[in-house]
Amino acid sequence: MAASIVRTYRHLSRHGSCILSKRTHLYPGFRSKFHSSASVHSELLSSLHKRGILKDSFPEDAAQDALPRLLQAAPQTVYCGFDPTADSLHVGNLLAIIGLLHFRGAGHHVLAVLGGATAQIGDPSGKTSERERLSARSVETNTHSIRESIHRVFANHELYFHDGSRPLGTVTVLNNLSWYKDRDVVGFLSEAGRHFRMGTMLSRHSVQSRLKSTEGMSLTEFTYQVFQAYDFYHLHQIYGCRIQLGGTDQLGNLMSGHEFIHKVSEEEVYGLTIPLVTSSVGDKLGKTAGNAVWLNRDKTSPFELYQFFVRQPDACIERYLKLFTFLPLAEVERLMEQQREDPGKRLAHKRLAAEVTKLVHGKEGLESAKRCTDALYHSSVQALEEMSDEELQELFREAPFHELLLEPGTTVIDACRKINAIPEGPRGYRMVSEGAVHINHRRTDNPEKVLIPKVHILSNGLSLLRVGKKNFYIIKWLSL
Incomplete structure (x- = not known):
């Protein structure tokens, strides 16, 4: 499996400002232990701490004692969850993926869990209002897209960033809908619900902040921490997973999972938090804040x-x-x-x-x-010639794309008028004459100039036309 992620991805392929959140000590007993000397850490934890990827651990002594010993004893299984509430992950999610990649690179096994079930509930953490309800069809579409994206990133890491000094751990992408779809609500509450205490659930920061808001909090959102806790329990039982990664805003959910597993199985599990990457005004870099930089090419090139x-x-x-x-x-x-x-x-x-x-x-x-x-x-003409239609459209996402038949004698003014780049009549003619039009980064001031291959038309059959400073048009010329 360690070497198969590249093949898996190939198979699938065929078919702002920087501020890191400083939220700490929001909960009693949850304190950073990464400041202690490196000698008590495993090599991996020490490295991740120095890089700033790990912020805190739970329970509080985990990073100082139990976790280093656990990681040094044998390869462990680590998981992180991603709810498919959009059809792409974004830069705000990338640090969590990189955390998993570091664990995998150190020989540990990683699970990327897509929340096909929990996305339909909605995580209240860090949210000021409830998410819009997603249809099952939308979640399924989003899940498929994100699964392919995660495979792609893991494949790229293996191809370009793994030095081969030690064997890679396995990577498995799961959908939590697979273990909820056949469960009935009464059976689930009877089995899992009895282990959760209302007082503890109500004390979570994510719950408290929402309860104090004017909108309040729905029962659906309130139960989210139960489902994330059960995810951890399920992964612990089936995959032997003992470590969960999550952003600092996931602290309450992470603690719920630890407490649930400890009550049910008396096993010790651990949580590690990574800092949230936020905008200059403190908003998470994500889709909710409206400032997402996406990981899928069709959304962010x-x-x-x-x-x-x-x-x-x-x-x-x-x-x-x-x-x-x-x-x-x-x-x-x-x-x-x-x-x-x-x-x-x-x-x-x-x-x-x-x-x-x-x-x-x-x-x-x-x-x-x-x-x-x-x-x-x-202003590289050579770069323009080497660009594909897709790249040009990505580069000028708002630029109109036209396909025109290249007829003999087609002039600069003809091309401009056919794509409505200039006004009709004398005013448009004058704009060209006065040098307002550039073709392939070259200023042209002769409206009657016949288009010349390799000057106005690049070897790839494209022309990049600019009117003024910001109005771009892309022309794909079709031969007679």
């Missing part, structure tokens, strides 16, 4: 993902290199030193963007992002 990281503030770059890349920490330090010596080159920004884009979209995605960058920001 490789170019857009690349540019998102290139444009991060200087103050974020070192932290993001540690969080979102697999570069050794010594190499991160060297990069930052080079950055300080010559800030204008933005070497660290570009390396960060390249590493993340290759992880999410693979080598071809990174090459596409660089072509688009050269075409847009460096």
Whole structure:
């Protein structure tokens, strides 16, 4: 299985600003133990702490004693859940996936659990209002899309970032609907519900904040922590899973799972939290906040993902290199030193963007992002010629795309008028004459100029037309 994720993905393929949330000590007995000396940690936990990927552990002494011993004793199984409430994951989810990748790279087995059941309930954590109800069909569609995306990221990690120094652990993608779909509500409540105490459930921060709001909280949302706790129990029973990863906003759900398993089986399990990546105003980088940078190409292109990281503030770059890349920490330090010596080159920004884009979209995605960058920001005609129709449409998502028949004698003004890029009559003619039109980054001021191959029409049969500073049009020329 360790080597099969690439083959699995290939089979499937064929068919802002940086602030990390500082939420801590929200619950009694939950305190960070990662500040203690590295000698008490396993190599993995120490590395993840230094990179900033791990924030806290539960129970409070887990990272100091029990977890290092457990991880050193034998390969363990670690899980993280992702509710398919949209048809793509986003950058806000990426850190959790990277956490799983680090565990897998250290030889541990990982489970990515898609919430085909829990997505229909809605996690209240970090939300100010209840989610809109999703149909079962929408959840199924979203689940399929996210499953393929997760396989892609794991395959890219194995292809481009695993050095082969130790065997990879297995990776399994599950849907929690598979263990709920045949359960009846009375049987489930009779089995699981009796182990939960209302006082404890009501004390959770996610519940308290919602109960105090004007909208309040529905019974459906209130039960979410029961289902996430049962997920952990099920994975513990079937897969021997003893470690759950989650964002700091998942703390209450994580604690519920620990308490439930301990009551039912008297087994000890552990929770690890990762920091939330938020916007400059403190909102999670996710779809609810309306600022999502997606991991699926049809929603956020490789170019857009690349540019998102290139444009991060200087103050974020070192932290993001540690969080979102697999570069050794010594190499991160060297990069930052080079950055300080010559800030204008933005070497660290570009390396960060390249590493993340290759992880999410693979080598071809990174090459596409660089072509688009050269075409847009460096006015590279060669890059334009090498771009596919798909890349051009991704680069200029709002730009109209036209297919035109290339007739003999077609002029600049003919092309502009056929795609409605300029007004009819003398005003449009004058715009061309005054140099308002650029074709393939070249200014043209002769409306009657006949289109010339390799000048106005690139070798790939495309023309990029710009009117003014921001109005782009893409023309695909069809031969007679």
